[in-house]
Amino acid sequence: MSTPVPARSALTRADLRLVPTACALWTLAAVGAAQGVRPVLVALALLVVAALVPILLAGRTDAVRAVCAHLALLLVGTLLLLPAVQRAQAARDVLEQAQADSRTVTLEARVLEEPEAREGGPEWASPSVMAPVVLPAGTVRVGREEHRLPVRLRALLVGDAGTAAAGEGPAELSLAGASMGDVVRIRGRPSVEGTLVMIRVTEVQRIDTARGIRAQLRAAARDTTGTLPADEAALVRGMTTGDTAGLSRAAEDAMQGAGLSHLVAVSGSNLGLVLGAVLVPLLLLGAPRRPRILLAVLVGAGYVALVGDHPSVLRAATMAAPMLAARFAGVRPSPVAALATALVLWSVAAPLEAASIGFVLSALATGAILVLAPPTARAIGSLSRERLSGPAALVVAVPLVAQAACTPVLILLVPEVSLWTVAANLLAAPLVGPATVLGLIAVVIGPLAPGLAGVLWLLPAGSAHLVLLIAHGAASLPGAHIAVPDGAAGALGAVAVLAAVAAMTALRHRRAVRWLAAVAAAVLIAQGAARCSPWLPGAAQGWTVAACAVGQGDATLLRTLPPGADPFVVLIDTGPDPAALTACLDDLRVERIDLLVLTHPHADHVGGNAALTGPRMPREQWVCPSRDAQGAAVPGPAARPVVRGDGADLPGLRLDVLWPLSAEDVVRVAARETSSSEQGDANDCSVVLAATWSDGSRFVGLGDLEPEAQASLAELGPGPTDLVKVAHHGSRRQDGALYAALSPSLALVEVGQDNTFGHPAPATLTMLDVLGTPAVRTDRDGTVVLTPRAAADSMQGSGDGSEGASPGAPGWDLADARSVGPPR
Template sequence: MSRADLRLLPGATCVWALAVLGITAGGAAAIAAGAVLVSLALTALTLLGPARAARTVLSHLALVGLAALLLIPALLRHDDSTGLLEQAAADGLVAELTVVASADPAAPSGGPEWSRSGLQMRARIVPGPARIGRDQVTLRAAVPVLVRADGEAAEQLGRIRDGERAELRAAVTGDESLRILRATEVRPADGAGGDGPGSARHRLREIARQATAQLPDDEAALVRGMTTGDTSGMGERAEEIMRRAGISHLVAVSGANIALVLAAVLGPMLLAGVRRRPRLLVAAAVVAGYVWLVGDEPSVQRAATMAAPLLAARFAGVRASPVAALALTVALWSVLDPVTAASIGFLLSALATGAILLAAPPLARTLEQMSRGRIGRTTALVIAVPLVAQAACTPVLILLAPEVSVWAVPVNMLVAPLVGPSTVLGLIALLLGVVWPGGAALLYGIAAGGAHLVLLTARTADALPGSRIAVPEGAMGVLGAIAVLLVAGIALAARHRPMVRWGVAVLLVIALAPGIGRMLPTSRPESWSLALCAVGQGDALLLRPAGAARAGPTVLVDTGPEPEELRTCLDLLRVKSIDLLVLTHPHADHIGGRAALTGERAPHEQWVCPLPAAAAGVVPGAPVEIATTGRRWERDGLALRVLWPDSAEAAERASAAEHGSGEGDAANDCSIALEVLWPDGTRLVTLGDLEPAGQEQVAAGSPGEADIVKVAHHGSRFQHTPLYEELDPDLALVPVGRENTFGHPTEETLALVRGLGARVLRTDEHGTVVLPTGEDAEPRSVGPAR
């Protein structure tokens, strides 16, 4: 690789960094960072003088300056639009605006049972006039949003196809990470919902769904995902396992699919002797058609944009540099669409591609040298490509989930031979399905065999030690990952020096010991009185008498949404049996994991709220009792008392008094609220998913102060402030799922409990948390966030 190939890279990287910073932290932060960058460059020019290096710095500075002039206005427009939406969400206003669909509408997955009705659709706001509340405003940027609709609005939303426009009347919710438009009216715009390109794409995807209907859900969704980007029907558990195994890029179409498709099309043409220019014209048509088929996935957009100059150069008889094409792609997207350039899909795709182009060849040579020729060049590349791609993506992946797997690279190596055939067969099946559905089903069945082996590999890796090594969250985790990568690079470069080898070994032990330690049995607390399980967007709380051994009595309050997540927590904490199961109310995020309670873990008894619907959600075979105000349970010094509800009728009256909760039934206000007392005087109050009217009823009973409070409804904005003021907790527990689409927990609720002096522990940030027994025991994270 020549120096000329790298000329665009520094400038493009700086522009990309400014775009990401501007979208995530605001245009002002990007301007400040740009000023610092210019100051550093000018300082370098002063020190270097008229040398050639100074001219190089000046050329890069000119490129960055020109790009910044185009980028900063886009960032300021984005800030203006997000500010208007943020104010609308804070004031609870309704907006009338136009969006363009980024994907076909689909039924929501995950979350409480009541939240899975209707449809949701990823979209972008169309810049232009809009109405927020009573004000006419102008939205100046294409802000990504999630549109949700129920009832008649969902029927209208279901007619919108990927790439089509819709006019909405919607309530604005969510936070800066994801704006949610809860639509009450949806009107197709510009011919949407008719026979346009979006409808044709939808028909092709429907052919694929019908052809895979007889396959297992996960395998069918994976095959369709690798070919058309349609992953509807894949279970959350399968997606999570693939993410932990480091192959989440296979769940949907990525930039690598374009390379596979081009190889499948151009390979036979090359063997048949087709001339270069006709091959390149076909390649351009294939890329365009494939991008149309899969939609505007950021990784595909990156790959298609990068392919354009490479194909054009080859058509002109010039051999272009892939590195230069990547740099040009990154710079163009950063300036023209910084939101896409800052998206997770684009970040991961560009980082992985850059690492493969820049680092894989030298690493392969190093591996070949270190093995003294026992590893051939091809084998070394097979190892190096997934290794450098995973390494480059790790800092970003830590932001999504603070854990790493030692099996990610081996899993990628094992599944790589399966991905190509499954993708190509899936595309052939899709085209065949237009004229012969039976033949398409046959080919999809063969492709599903490869998908099954991919899932089997991921599940096997997920069950092995080292598959979920916890690392620090946020900036600390990212900086730590970058530091480890730098140390690894230095170690490879100076590997012949003994002191470097010893130094690296010591640093690796220090860096990995905390994460590995969490996997070891000795790191699990033998004695704890409270454990908040990280089970995603749901509740699961374990209680024990202070100082109880593993065989001591255990109370479980709710089960979370998924059996596997609850089982993971119970295994982690070595919980063998459940003496009392409290199912606070019949919503899936509180009772969906009850299938994990079998065998020795089947509860000895269980409490449910007095609503008739609660009886349908119990664990079969265990005695069931209705829990109403005043009911008590005590064992070995652990005492429980029900604070609410008084009756089913009281819960229904409270629910009828609600304004704006949007629940639609009385289940939330029937949540069993508990007082828990330990012999040392520690007092916990749990509030289930009570809405303000239900919380007001608890407050009417004068519950008094509590040391710990389980915050109601995952920290939603619907809270009764006087109740929290009376409880005046020192510790607030918030069970909530990472990247949930409900905006939980809200800043208002967090400010409420923090304003009372409470320390907040959230499962989406702190993972599974235990309160060990003993004097001055501090809460401790023992499992990854969910």
């Protein structure tokens, strides 16, 4: 028998009285925020039918009265909600019309967070600067016309990093020069999608700077954390003041991959920690109830003023206010009723806020903890036969139900799930409270005693360091980035899975359900084991180059050196078949593509694009400068045409585009080819990419270059290389002078089994033999990975075994290649 949870955790009818109405009204607010008034009325009608019809058909007349009472409350709430929805729709219509007419808008905005470079891709991208802002209700200029925003809107400003604003005057600045709390006048083009408003700014002018105690405390926090490591400093400031400026992209990605992104900045739980830090010591010291409640209210209000109006903080504050008032009056508060009250108030007063992602996730997690954590703890105790029960079971249940409740919404944002989120939260939870409380003390004393504050920051920074270690560890484990269907299909699938798990847990005492659960668990474990293991035992994990066996086509992977927990990954072409590319990425445990290079728009190089969805959606993509290349790119990230001279610097890896010179030069060279002009134009547009690692190893991929283009490249002096991806799957159309100039020690031939083209051509293999260059072929060797020689030495405790090769020398030879997948 499971240990019963304390009586306080048992929910009464009074606790739940407002919940159905609150949830229904919240749903209507979300619909109205995204779609407008008419969809709200349609949704209301559907809710009424869904509530009444089953009861009437079942003949439960005794339940009709209770349902009608809820529906009456819902109707009253909807009547109050509709004006707010109309105002939100009117504000959105102004910006949507400006978007439709391609007109610029000029308006004021208040910066909510420090602007930061957010490329949507790896660190080498031409950075944009993004800043969340509030657009206050008031006048907005659309072109030369003036309109009015009847309600404030949250928006995201996007501007080019370092691009100065046009105009005159000392207040002109780039978006990157704005600061949190500044009031700025912006000019730009709006983009509206649902509740998301984004403005691409071209001009920014500061009207007013952040002042007052809040600005002083934030500035002092930055100064006193200046000696800490950048990520740790940004994380502790984020937990305490919401200022995450300086947090690296790698740390942010790790926190997201581990399911710890709610710790990156302030949330509603931080307000609970602050109130607890005030109330608990006073209670232990025997302070009277009302004075300690008043002090908690003052501290809580100060904290909200410090961190700003983040949606989750607003939810927590609105929920805490009636609970503190009830305790002040000597009444035992109901957290569930307080949450329902907060949902009703925000849905009616500000549907845009109630429908914001931060508010939704905060409310879902809080509701799940209050309602589902106690029964889940009892189920955990029962399933573990009391080995884990009582408070210990509750500790596990809290992050479990919170993550479960948020998962469908999170999938709408990033279509992936992690097996390690709950474990990561369990490990990080004990570190967050002390870091937040001590950090706030350091914030408060920072302007008065910066030296003492600097010492105090050391303890929160230690907690932040441990949190980052947990995040990087959890994000790098197998199963940390499991792709799921995106959009509504993924969210509804998650709901279905969670409902099935809940049903099996509730019916766990039935033998058939236990057998079904055992079979499902066995299938999941088998799939997880297959996913977590390499295709072959002993396959190299430290590879930097991989040639995927995808059939008659190209798909080459490059990774930064040294290969760490979060390497940058470059994919050159996607082959002809999405399923084959997916299999290769699964075998190599590649869960993320930072850069996609599509050498040219032929089906055997771009046919596998459909495999790049969800977490494998490339963060940036490069294409050749032909008109057809843009249409062959992966939908989503902007496709950037690249030419010789373009490149990128990564940690441990340098990328350089060697060819083409320009679109016009491609046409000129292709006209000299003996192949068809259509084939020559596309093939000779192939992006030739050189990759140079920090140990000096060099790779050159030739795409499908034809002989004339190869000869032109040879005249430009491509330089020697250690590894070459042979052009056009090893066809006979090669230029020997280019390969002599490259002088590779190893060649990759990416070619399909039993292809009808006769690839690789005997003449090409003979040319490589004459140069003394051995070839690795995907039609014979399957998916092949190459490990840098220095890494192989450290793993194997010996050299690479090749004659004349010095241990630790850069480059690769045939002994460094390993097959990790079947030929295709």
